[in-house]
């Protein structure tokens with residue numbers, strides 16, 4: 001079974017739900033508090049996960065302190081992990097951390113255009129079919145979002161470029177937070193590093209859908225994200 005390492009910072013609060021989702025999809029999962037993280041910790045994992053939450057209280061900007069500490073502790077080890085074939089997933093606050101760790105195409109997640117925390121279900125659509133994290137999902141699906149700083153912005157023209165070249169593997173089906181080009185998720189050149197603002201771990205069991213009669217699939221859509229990457233690893 002592939003092993004997932006979930007790095008937990010003070011204020012991370014989606015790690016247990018995410019590890020349960022990973023276990024349901026065929027991973028062994030381990031939550032590792034940042035204080036115990038060593039470069040060697042990565043040796044036992046095939047997937048590193050930065051879960052959602054409010055690391056260090058979102059002070060300075062979401063994910064900033066978590067990124068600085070991760071960089072300080074791991075140096076280039078995380079890049080080597082990816083170069084050696086490893087997978088990295090950042091969900092919500094984890095996506096905010098990943099964009100700052102320099103593992104994804106350049107850009108930032110800033111305050112939603114409404115200036116408010118958004119907690120709702122969002123329609124999503126795949127942009128192409130290159131992401132191993134999305135390969136088991138249909139072209140259109142939905143997941144919950146819950147964030148204050150989820151609006152993706154880049155240098156002029158970058159967002160449109162990422163949509164065209166496939167780095168923006170996941171888009172909102174309609175405007176949710178003011179994200180440029182409605183970008184909801186980004187991948188690196190290999191596809192093994194993926195960050196997204198929506199929360200797949202919050203829609204594993206189908207009865208957690210807001211419509212009690214929902215019957216879109218056997219499991220909630222989030223399940224298929226974790227399942228897809230487990231299958232991609234096994235292939």
Ligand SMILES: NC(=O)CC[C@H](N)C(=O)O
Nearest residue numbers: 052053092093147148149
């Ligand atoms: N659910 C989350 O991970 C939230 C991320 C971050 N704390 C924000 O509000 O933008």
